[in-house]
Amino acid sequence: MPLVPMKIVLDEAERGGYGVGAFNVNNMEQIQAIMRAASEVRSPVIIQASRGALRYTNMVYLRHLMHAAVEDNRDIKIVMHLDHGNDLDIVKQAIDLGFTSVMIDGSLEPDGKTPRSFESNVEMTRKAVEIAHPYGVTVEGELGTLGGIEEHVQASRVILTNPEEAVEFVKATGVDALAVAIGTSHGAYKFKQTPMLALDRVEKIHRLVPHVRLVMHGSSSVPQELIAEINRYGGSMPNAMGVPVEQIQDGIRRGIRKINVDTDTRLAATATIRRIFHEEPAVFDPREYLGPARDAIYRVVKARMEAFGSAGHNDDYAPTTLEEARRLYK
Ligand SMILES: [Zn+2]
Numbered sequence: 278m279p280l281v282p283m284k285i286v287l288d289e290a291e292r293g294g295y296g297v298g299a300f301n302v303n304n305m306e307q308i309q310a311i312m313r314a315a316s317e318v319r320s321p322v323i324i325q326a327s328r329g330a331l332r333y334t335n336m337v338y339l340r341h342l343m344h345a346a347v348e349d350n351r352d353i354k355i356v357m358h359l360d361h362g363n364d365l366d367i368v369k370q371a372i373d374l375g376f377t378s379v380m381i382d383g384s385l386e387p388d389g390k391t392p393r394s395f396e397s398n399v400e401m402t403r404k405a406v407e408i409a410h411p412y413g414v415t416v417e418g419e420l421g422t423l424g425g426i427e428e429h430v431q432a433s434r435v436i437l438t439n440p441e442e443a444v445e446f447v448k449a450t451g452v453d454a455l456a457v458a459i460g461t462s463h464g465a466y467k468f469k470q471t472p473m474l475a476l477d478r479v480e481k482i483h484r485l486v487p488h489v490r491l492v493m494h495g496s497s498s499v500p501q502e503l504i505a506e507i508n509r510y511g512g513s514m515p516n517a518m519g520v521p522v523e524q525i526q527d528g529i530r531r532g533i534r535k536i537n538v539d540t541d542t543r544l545a546a547t548a549t550i551r552r553i554f555h556e557e558p559a560v561f562d563p564r565e566y567l568g569p570a571r572d573a574i575y576r577v578v579k580a581r582m583e584a585f586g587s588a589g590h591n592d593d594y595a596p597t598t599l600e601e602a603r604r605l606y607k
Pocket residue numbers: 361427463494495537
């Protein structure tokens with residue numbers, strides 16, 4: 278089946294009460310690992326690319342890798358999503374490339390640091406919706422700011438999403454999905470101690486805008502066994518910490534439907550490559566470390582699909598095309 282719009286996948290997740298992982302990609306091994314996991318546990322999947330990924334892959338390569346994923350997995354529902362688009366040009370570009378979903382992050386100014394005014398965020402997000410919906414492409418907006426670093430996204434201060442503002446934002450923009458700031462942050466160093474997320478806000482926002490799908494960013498779990506492996510084999514990642522999977526599951530129970538995961542798959546790859554370089558210093562064929570790194574990514578993705586509850590739900594519903602979604606918006 279062709280790529281499906283994200284709205285369809287997240288609306289189904291809402292009906293089923295589960296979350297869908299959105300995994301960042303930059304290369305072939307990551308895409309293959311994610312697709313192997315999705316196909317094995319029968320889970321719909323969101324593959325996402327940031328601006329950094331588009332730059333890294335020169336776009337053309339990423340587009341073809343994404344089509345390879347579709348060709349090789351005709352029976353899996355795959356969404357191709359732009360992560361943290363920061364202006365309308367990149368949104369248009371992603372739609373041209375065949376993405377079925379885009380995020381417009383109007384929470385920060387173009388410097389990627391300063392929080393943008395509510396009005397200015399509404400204005401840009403509304404324009405993105407006007408561009409995307411006529412193509413049937415889903416739009417995710419963001420209200421509030423996350424901490425941490427992710428591909429040049431680093432707010433200078435953290436502002437949690439205000440539930441009343443969320444209602445106004447959704448009404449003024451027409452977004453399908455909304456990234457909420459509840460105290461998570463991007464990267465591998467999210468917290469100094471066990472995090473306290475503002476999950477009550479998720480519940481409240483979900484109740485106030487039940488037709489909009491809520492998204493959790495900065496939600497890698499930073500598994501301590503991977504950090505230990507990295508540090509044991511010459512890495513240096515002291516005090517790395519993420520969001521425990523149980524807290525994400527609590528978020529899903531309260532209405533989170535899309536969960537972004539990037540750091541965990543990076544950690545899995547790095548831990549594996551470091552171990553192989555240490556244990557087998559004679560290895561020089563990239564396949565001998567990239568292959569096992571791909572297996573490690575697959576294991577993390579599979580575990581997340583099971584933990585988020587999306588495993589087993591791929592075949593619950595018929596696929597919808599962009600054309601059908603386009604008619605839906607009319
Ligand atoms: Zn993010």
